[in-house]
Amino acid sequence: MAITTLQQLNDTVQGLLQEARTHVLAQMGTQLTVAQKTSRKDLVTNVDKSNEDFLVHGLRQLDPHAQILGEEGLGDNVTSMAGHVWIVDPIDGTMNFVHQRDHFAMMIGYYIDGEPTLGYIYDVMADRLFAGGPELGVTVNSKPLKAPADLALADGLFGASGPLLIHDRYAMQAIAHASLGPRIMGSAGIQISQVLAGELVGYLSYLRPWDFAAGRVLAETLGLVVSQVDGKPVNMLSSGAVLIATKSAQRAILTIVR
Amino acid sequence: MAITTLQQLNDTVQGLLQEARTHVLAQMGTQLTVAQKTSRKDLVTNVDKSNEDFLVHGLRQLDPHAQILGEEGLGDNVTSMAGHVWIVDPIDGTMNFVHQRDHFAMMIGYYIDGEPTLGYIYDVMADRLFAGGPELGVTVNSKPLKAPADLALADGLFGASGPLLIHDRYAMQAIAHASLGPRIMGSAGIQISQVLAGELVGYLSYLRPWDFAAGRVLAETLGLVVSQVDGKPVNMLSSGAVLIATKSAQRAILTIVR
Numbered sequence: 001m002a003i004t005t006l007q008q009l010n011d012t013v014q015g016l017l018q019e020a021r022t023h024v025l026a027q028m029g030t031q032l033t034v035a036q037k038t039s040r041k042d043l044v045t046n047v048d049k050s051n052e053d054f055l056v057h058g059l060r061q062l063d064p065h066a067q068i069l070g071e072e073g074l075g076d077n078v079t080s081m082a083g084h085v086w087i088v089d090p091i092d093g094t095m096n097f098v099h100q101r102d103h104f105a106m107m108i109g110y111y112i113d114g115e116p117t118l119g120y121i122y123d124v125m126a127d128r129l130f131a132g133g134p135e136l137g138v139t140v141n142s143k144p145l146k147a148p149a150d151l152a153l154a155d156g157l158f159g160a161s162g163p164l165l166i167h168d169r170y171a172m173q174a175i176a177h178a179s180l181g182p183r184i185m186g187s188a189g190i191q192i193s194q195v196l197a198g199e200l201v202g203y204l205s206y207l208r209p210w211d212f213a214a215g216r217v218l219a220e221t222l223g224l225v226v227s228q229v230d231g232k233p234v235n236m237l238s239s240g241a242v243l244i245a246t247k248s249a250q251r252a253i254l255t256i257v258r
Numbered sequence: 259m260a261i262t263t264l265q266q267l268n269d270t271v272q273g274l275l276q277e278a279r280t281h282v283l284a285q286m287g288t289q290l291t292v293a294q295k296t297s298r299k300d301l302v303t304n305v306d307k308s309n310e311d312f313l314v315h316g317l318r319q320l321d322p323h324a325q326i327l328g329e330e331g332l333g334d335n336v337t338s339m340a341g342h343v344w345i346v347d348p349i350d351g352t353m354n355f356v357h358q359r360d361h362f363a364m365m366i367g368y369y370i371d372g373e374p375t376l377g378y379i380y381d382v383m384a385d386r387l388f389a390g391g392p393e394l395g396v397t398v399n400s401k402p403l404k405a406p407a408d409l410a411l412a413d414g415l416f417g418a419s420g421p422l423l424i425h426d427r428y429a430m431q432a433i434a435h436a437s438l439g440p441r442i443m444g445s446a447g448i449q450i451s452q453v454l455a456g457e458l459v460g461y462l463s464y465l466r467p468w469d470f471a472a473g474r475v476l477a478e479t480l481g482l483v484v485s486q487v488d489g490k491p492v493n494m495l496s497s498g499a500v501l502i503a504t505k506s507a508q509r510a511i512l513t514i515v516r
Contacts, residue, residue: 099457100457156357157357182423183442
């Protein structure tokens with residue numbers, strides 16, 4: 001199939017993700033193979049790997065000359081955002097996937113010469129697929145998603161990371177206290193999708209490129225802001241604390257962190 | 259209808275909850291009336307009140323001589339657990355209900371002379387109804403629920419409360435650190451149901467009677483333990499820190515808190 005428009009590409013990637021979901025649900029009925037990566041709190045399973053393989057293979061067919069960066073290393077060794085770059089997280093929230101069989105997401109971000117172009121966050125068990133980008137707008141399960149209200153930090157729930165909240169990194173405790181309360185879901189994809197849907201006023205966590213590549217595209221399209229905690233732009237090829245929030249909440253948070 | 263057996267009573271209460279859910283979903287399509295109770299983080303809506311009214315009225319018809327304790331005060335002023343006592347939380351997680359339209363629960367606990375007899379936790383948006391008690395066993399949407407594995411604290415995710423985790427009350431930070439990680443959902447009903455389902459290894463929060471009356475019946479039926487943080491029995495007519503956990507996780511937590 002020849003992909004000639006961004007809308008066609010968008011439709012095709014959504015189809016690829018739906019196919020991937022079917023495979024993942026089928027694998028969840030069988031015994032998982034679970035291994036530790038850097039610690040007992042950092043897991044990878046056979047499903048993370050086989051799903052990354054499936055997605056990388058599918059994207060390679062769609063866009064043969066692109067670079068593909070995948071969490072599990074089955075893509076390319078990407079050192080530049082020049083040209084077409086796909087950033088893939090096959091299972092975000094692997095700990096939840098293993099222990100809850102719920103609250104995990106697939107994510108894909110697509111950048112052209114560093115410009116956010118398309119993003120996908122798929123809450124697998126809720127069957128809720130956020131898709132789109134600046135040219136096409138954002139849809140949830142193919143229905144247009146309205147931009148969330150520009151709520152103040154004090155008027156919304158805040159998405160936190162467990163380690164950052166416990167160790168009070170980046171003034172996370174003061175931020176949580178200033179909001180209506182912290183929520184910890186254990187998946188960047190799930191929590192970013194809640195910010196997109198207006199269910200959280202913001203989310204702050206230490207993230208790797210595949211944790212926020214998709215969310216950045218979708219959030220910026222909806223008028224949300226994505227930045228480092230000092231307000232500086234994010235770098236798509238490095239890891240760090242990333243804030244995704246309404247404009248008003250970001251202003252309040254920058255004041256608290258400073 | 260004459261209720262002659264506990265199974266009939268159980269079926270009837272489940273029907274009442276399903277009817278209540280239909281009303282709540284209909285009301286969610288209209289403008290909510292939201293008021294603060296003790297602070298900006300403690301809300302009540304017209305739906306909490308109308309749903310408590312509906313449930314109290316329904317239970318009164320089923321069991322005319324019982325005492326009924328409801329969160330919003332539409333039941334009786336209950337000062338003793340003698341006889342038949344129903345404990346009702348019409349919307350647990352009102353903050354989530356208002357700001358997320360998700361992640362809230364209805365709960366009912368039924369005690370006879372202080373003995374846990376029937377419990378109900380209904381995750382409204384997921385349409386997941388936990389029901390039963392020591393005589394009948396526990397079902398989820400009418401299918402029998404197996405007791406969760408007796409996982410160690412180190413081998414499971416832990417359900418935390420935001421304020422307790424931020425202020426490190428009851429050694430909550432050490433408990434979270436010893437587990438595979440904390441999760442904060444903002445609803446006792448949702449988090450207790452996750453312990454029942456084996457998705458969390460335990461849950462610790464400062465709770466009022468209607469927050470844990472249902473969960474205690476269901477948890478104890480499944481071989482989980484419900485206690486204060488020092489291991490002492492809970493009192494169904496007072497508020498305090500309540501731990502609901504696997505036996506193994508409770509043992510580890512009692513050692514950490516001591």
